[in-house]
Amino acid sequence: MRTGEVFVLTWDDIDFEKRIIKISKTVYAKDKKEKGGWYLGTTKTIGSQREVYICDTLYSILLNYKKQQGKNYKKYVLEEVKNKYGKLVEYKIVENNFKRNRVEMVFTRKDGTYSGTDIIRYPFRIIHHELGIQCRFYDLRRSFATISLRGGCEIKDIAEVLGHKRIETTEKYYILSLEENKKKVTKVFEDEMNKI
Numbered sequence: 001m002r003t004g005e006v007f008v009l010t011w012d013d014i015d016f017e018k019r020i021i022k023i024s025k026t027v028y029a030k031d032k033k034e035k036g037g038w039y040l041g042t043t044k045t046i047g048s049q050r051e052v053y054i055c056d057t058l059y060s061i062l063l064n065y066k067k068q069q070g071k072n073y074k075k076y077v078l079e080e081v082k083n084k085y086g087k088l089v090e091y092k093i094v095e096n097n098f099k100r101n102r103v104e105m106v107f108t109r110k111d112g113t114y115s116g117t118d119i120i121r122y123p124f125r126i127i128h129h130e131l132g133i134q135c136r137f138y139d140l141r142r143s144f145a146t147i148s149l150r151g152g153c154e155i156k157d158i159a160e161v162l163g164h165k166r167i168e169t170t171e172k173y174y175i176l177s178l179e180e181n182k183k184k185v186t187k188v189f190e191d192e193m194n195k196i
Contacts, residue, residue, distance in 0.1 A: 001052065002163070003137050004028060007117045008040060009106040014062060019054040023163065027093070027116050038116040040078060040091040047165035065106075074112035077101045145174035 004026035013022045026041045043049050054062070078091035078101040093103065093114060105114045120137045127133050141162060148158050159170040 002026065002044065002048075002141070003117050003120070004041070005043065005048075005163075007107050007119060011066065011104040011106055014054070014106070016054075016059070016063065019059060021052045021054060023052060024049045029116060038093045038114065039081075040093060043163065045163075045165065048163035050160065050163055052161055062106075069108065069112070072108075072110060072112040073104070074108070074114070076103050076105055076114055078103055142174045142176060145170060146176045149175055 001021075001023060005023050008025050008027035009021065013024070014020075015022070024043065026043055027038050028041050029037055030039055031037055074095055075097050076093055077096045077098050079094045079096070080088050080101075081090045081092050083089050091101075093105070093116075095114070107119055108114050109119060117137075124135060124137055127135050145158050145162060148161075149155060155167050155170060155175075158174075159165075159167045162170060162174065164170045
């Protein structure tokens, strides 16, 4: 999942019975200076709207997280933002007790505050500065794709889970070429040539 797709998840996007996460939106900040200015947007493309299955480990983590979060949960709503002509152009995620347009955000801080994608910045800053590892949250998508392919998954299935309409996108930007695979290619070629 893309960063904005993960951190805009609401509890009604997660079907615990079917073990599915429905991905249909993203979150973005319009103005970095506006503290808490998070907006709801559509996924990158129509093809990015999808359902992803939940593995056993994630299922347990999400169930426990939901129970833990219940103690400190804050209420949020989608506030309509209209242009000067009165046309609805977007929704802003704001803390409020109204029942209309209420959303139950999955990823919040310990005190229940929703912070969009900012919630992941600090852990990755630690990884970078204290451990010396160049890594972004988005890099996890590439790792997922590479590990899944190495594990025997079909590229088409990986592309669908990532929300790519074309498998070429997955191949070009997400599958890492490994040195051991490059060596294997030349070894296979050599073995085949020796058979001739």
